Amino acid sequence: MEKVIEILNRMQADGVIERFAIGGGIATIYYLEPYQTDDIDVFFLPVVLEDSGLVTLEPIYSYLANLGYYPVKEGILVENWPVQFVAPFKPLQEEAVMQARLVVYGKTPTLIFTSEHLAAELLRSGRPKDHARVINLIQSKQVDMEVFRDIVRRHDLTDEWNEFKSRYDLEE
Amino acid sequence: MSSSTVDLAKLTIEDIFRAKEERRQRLAALPFDKKIEIVDKLRSATAVIKNEKLVFESFLKAYPDFAGERIKEWDVVEEWYAKRGLTPPPEPFNKRPDIIALTGSGKRIGIELKNWLIQQQIGEARRRERIQDKILQAIEKPPNETQTIGYVWLFPKQAQFEARDAEGFRHQLLCQIAKADDEMARRPAFEELSTYDIENFCDFPLLGKYLHRIRFRPKARGRGTIRWIRFPDASRHYSPREMLESLDGALLSHRSDERYNKDLKKEVGLDEVYLLVHYDFKAFAYNTPFAAPGFGFKEAANFARESLNGDGGYFDRIFLFHFLSGQEKAERIF
Numbered sequence: 132m133e134k135v136i137e138i139l140n141r142m143q144a145d146g147v148i149e150r151f152a153i154g155g156g157i158a159t160i161y162y163l164e165p166y167q168t169d170d171i172d173v174f175f176l177p178v179v180l181e182d183s184g185l186v187t188l189e190p191i192y193s194y195l196a197n198l199g200y201y202p203v204k205e206g207i208l209v210e211n212w213p214v215q216f217v218a219p220f221k222p223l224q225e226e227a228v229m230q231a232r233l234v235v236y237g238k239t240p241t242l243i244f245t246s247e248h249l250a251a252e253l254l255r256s257g258r259p260k261d262h263a264r265v266i267n268l269i270q271s272k273q274v275d276m277e278v279f280r281d282i283v284r285r286h287d288l289t290d291e292w293n294e295f296k297s298r299y300d301l302e303e
Numbered sequence: 304m305s306s307s308t309v310d311l312a313k314l315t316i317e318d319i320f321r322a323k324e325e326r327r328q329r330l331a332a333l334p335f336d337k338k339i340e341i342v343d344k345l346r347s348a349t350a351v352i353k354n355e356k357l358v359f360e361s362f363l364k365a366y367p368d369f370a371g372e373r374i375k376e377w378d379v380v381e382e383w384y385a386k387r388g389l390t391p392p393p394e395p396f397n398k399r400p401d402i403i404a405l406t407g408s409g410k411r412i413g414i415e416l417k418n419w420l421i422q423q424q425i426g427e428a429r430r431r432e433r434i435q436d437k438i439l440q441a442i443e444k445p446p447n448e449t450q451t452i453g454y455v456w457l458f459p460k461q462a463q464f465e466a467r468d469a470e471g472f473r474h475q476l477l478c479q480i481a482k483a484d485d486e487m488a489r490r491p492a493f494e495e496l497s498t499y500d501i502e503n504f505c506d507f508p509l510l511g512k513y514l515h516r517i518r519f520r521p522k523a524r525g526r527g528t529i530r531w532i533r534f535p536d537a538s539r540h541y542s543p544r545e546m547l548e549s550l551d552g553a554l555l556s557h558r559s560d561e562r563y564n565k566d567l568k569k570e571v572g573l574d575e576v577y578l579l580v581h582y583d584f585k586a587f588a589y590n591t592p593f594a595a596p597g598f599g600f601k602e603a604a605n606f607a608r609e610s611l612n613g614d615g616g617y618f619d620r621i622f623l624f625h626f627l628s629g630q631e632k633a634e635r636i637f
Contacts, residue, residue: 132339157339164330165338167345197444199436237336271331 132157132171133237134210138198139173140239147194149176152231152242154217154224154252159264161234162246162273170206170213174228174244177218186218223251223286246273251282254291266299352379358416358581359402362624366633369577369622370406377404396570399562403571413573417557419550419623420586427461434459435534438513441469442476442532451487453526455480456518456535468509475507476532482506483519495523546586547603550623551610553580554636558616565617575619580607583626600625604634611637 142148155172177186195207202208206215219225227248234243244252250268253261268274283292295301330338356379367373377383383403384391391397400415438459464472479501487499499519504511518535527533557563557578567576594600604623614637615621621637 132343133336157342160338160342161335162331164327165333165341165345167349168342169346198440199432234335236339271328 151175437464
């Protein structure tokens with residue numbers, strides 16, 4: 132995976148993307164135990180927007196195609212890892228990219244969602260497996276609850292959080 | 304909780320949960336790269352199972368009566384035991400053969416899957432791809448501003464491309480293209496459609512370091528604008544001989560592979576063991592083709608049958624399977 136991170140860093144240095152951070156399963160594994168995940172979710176801030184204001188993935192796809200990496204399913208296969216590029220469509224995701232935590236994988240630095248942003252994003256996406264990860268993150272004391280509650284409040288997730296607490300019988 | 308301290312008679316549900324939680328915490332405390340190593344192993348194990356399932360599912364569609372009767376149920380070996388709550392046989396028989404199937408009449412069959420490919424060719428092809436990627440990256444995407452050139456083909460040497468040469472290589476290549484463009488423009492009209500080759504790079508040492516040859520195809524035969532600098536298809540010139548030799552070698556070594564001797568049937572409880580040799584996309588992409596004009600899958604199967612000469616070794620039946628989407632074909636060769 133180190134090679135993938137090197138390529139992502141180079142993409143950022145070459146101005147293909149403004150900034151990126153790893154979220155999803157890989158970020159969860161950074162904080163919790165390893166489990167099977169098939170791809171790397173890369174949340175990125177785009178350099179260019181189309182006239183319509185939409186984000187285009189074309190510069191990413193053509194940059195990686197030039198390096199010999201081509202699309203598979205929803206992502207691009209880079210060094211045997213399917214990488215999914217996700218342009219933030221919620222302010223929460225954008226903030227998660229901007230405030231991501233610097234970590235080192237092998238010898239290569241990269242940015243990963245903070246555990247608080249990760250938990251909030253998993254709460255927002257709301258699939259049962261995401262909820263299970265939120266519980267694990269909180270129970271393993273990886274989440275600073277003050278920070279988390281602040282993120283939840285600022286990003287209008289208070290209702291989801293209250294429902295989550297009552298559904299899973301969670302005490303604060 | 305180590306195994307030496309466990310008294311099974313006193314084990315409670317709470318103990319199991321506590322042990323699970325301790326294991327979870329121990330794994331969570333591993334360094335990030337160690338965790339990803341575990342993820343990688345989990346991914347590749349799943350990928351192997353997925354691939355075996357895919358191959359066998361497709362084979363079953365192409366040849367439903369391969370066992371002489373219909374198959375009632377089947378699974379990849381690990382799942383065979385897990386799904387049915389069966390205790391697997393001791394190692395190494397718990398992972399052999401790849402597939403276990405039960406026929407309508409209750410016969411239990413094991414099927415071992417093997418690829419028909421030349422591993423060495425795959426390594427060479429991947430090395431070649433890596434070199435080509437580095438060269439493409441170095442030259443970026445210059446526009447075709449030549450007067451006479453339609454396409455440029457680069458014939459790379461098997462030399463590792465060094466990043467520090469990238470800029471110099473690009474510059475020298477563009478100079479060489481400009482020079483060839485001038486020379487091609489001065490050629491007489493009757494040579495207008497001929498390709499023009501350069502093999503001597505004394506003015507451009509970096510090109511000589513990485514390339515055997517550059518071939519310039521004239522614009523009159525088609526003009527490329529985006530991917531106009533490219534590499535020749537490595538598998539253009541071939542004979543099926545190499546692939547058939549590899550099939551011959553593989554069949555002879557598989558049939559006498561001791562891992563599938565009579566102990567396998569006894570330990571796993573199988574009535575019969577089959578071998579399924581498949582030709583799939585990996586071989587198609589990286590190996591020289593086995594097919595040639597007048598020689599196709601049927602002929603390859605006949606060749607394999609003759610190679611075996613009526614001797615399947617430890618296997619009761621052997622099949623050859625062409626596993627390419629839309630072209631699936633299977634033949635019994637023993």
